[in-house]
Amino acid sequence: MSEAEVSLHHFFSLEDVELKGLDLAKFDASQAYRELEQAVKHKAGSVTWAAIHDGFGNEVSQMLKGISLVKILATAWSKSSEIQKYRDPVKYPPDKPVYVTLFNHDISSVQKPSLKVVLREAATGFERSFEIPLEIVLKLSMEGVVLELRGGKLASIQSATCKGKGEIKLQGVGIYKTETRSFKLPGNYRLRGE
Numbered sequence: 641m642s643e644a645e646v647s648l649h650h651f652f653s654l655e656d657v658e659l660k661g662l663d664l665a666k667f668d669a670s671q672a673y674r675e676l677e678q679a680v681k682h683k684a685g686s687v688t689w690a691a692i693h694d695g696f697g698n699e700v701s702q703m704l705k706g707i708s709l710v711k712i713l714a715t716a717w718s719k720s721s722e723i724q725k726y727r728d729p730v731k732y733p734p735d736k737p738v739y740v741t742l743f744n745h746d747i748s749s750v751q752k753p754s755l756k757v758v759l760r761e762a763a764t765g766f767e768r769s770f771e772i773p774l775e776i777v778l779k780l781s782m783e784g785v786v787l788e789l790r791g792g793k794l795a796s797i798q799s800a801t802c803k804g805k806g807e808i809k810l811q812g813v814g815i816y817k818t819e820t821r822s823f824k825l826p827g828n829y830r831l832r833g834e
Contacts, residue, residue, distance in 0.1 A: 646825060648712075648751070648776060649704040652806055652818050664693060664815055672811030676772070680757075692757055692772075699755050700774070700808065700816075707751060710797065710829050712778070716747045717787060718794050727792040734791030739798070742785040751776040772810070780804035783822075797829045 667673055680692065717723060723740055726732050754771035786798040801824050808816040 646709045646829075647705050648707040648709055648778075648806070649701060651709050651778070651802075651804070651820065652704060652808075652816070664696065664810075667810050667813045667815050668693075670811070670813045672813050676811055680770070696755075703753055703755060703774075704776075707753065707776070709802075710825070712749050712751070713747065713780075713782070713797065713800070714794055714829075714831055716749060717742075717745075717785075717797075720745070723787065723789060723794065726789045729791040732789065732792050736790075737795065738789045740787045740789060742787065743783065745782045745785055747778070747780040747782065749776075749778040749780070751778070775809040775812070777807045777809065778804060779806075794831060796831060797825065799828075800825045 720742075722742055722745070726738055726740065732738050752773060752775055754773045756769055756771050758767060758769045760767045781803050783801045785800040787794060788796040788798055801822055803820050803822040805819045806817070807814050
C-alpha cells in the first residue's frame, strides 16, 4: 500500500464511496444549516443546500482520499520533542541514518479542507463556484513507531501501529465520527525530498 492509499479515507474505514454513515440530519437541524443555506443562496442564486445535499457524502469521501494520513503523521513527528535533538546536521549528517523508536506516542491533528462546489447553467454556460469548509479532528495513539532521520530531518517511517478517533465537522457540527481498531501502517514510507 502506498502513502497515497493510506489516506483519511482509509483511516475512517470507509468501505463505500457514499459515506453512508454521514449524519447530515443533525446538521440540517442546526443554526449552522441556516447560515450555510443563506451563504449558498448568496453565492449560487436559486440553488439551495438541499440540491447539494444529495451528492455531499460522495464528495466528502473523495476529498478524504486526497488527504494523506502519512503526511499528517510526518508533520507531527517532525515537530515532536523526541526528534528535536537530532536536528543538527553536523552531528547527524545526511549520509548516516539515525533510527528513533517511539514506543507510545499520541498525536492530535485538525485538518481544515474545503469542498469546492461548481454550478453550471447548461443553457447559458454561466458558471459559479464557492467552497464549503470542513474540519477533521483526529486523536491518534501510535505504538512501535520507527523513524529514520537523515541530516536532522525525517526521512522515512518504517513501522507503526495506529488506532484513534476521528470526527468530520461541517460548520462546527459533527456529521461523522469513527473510532478505529488498531491497525498497522503497511510498508515503509520514504518521505519526499529525502
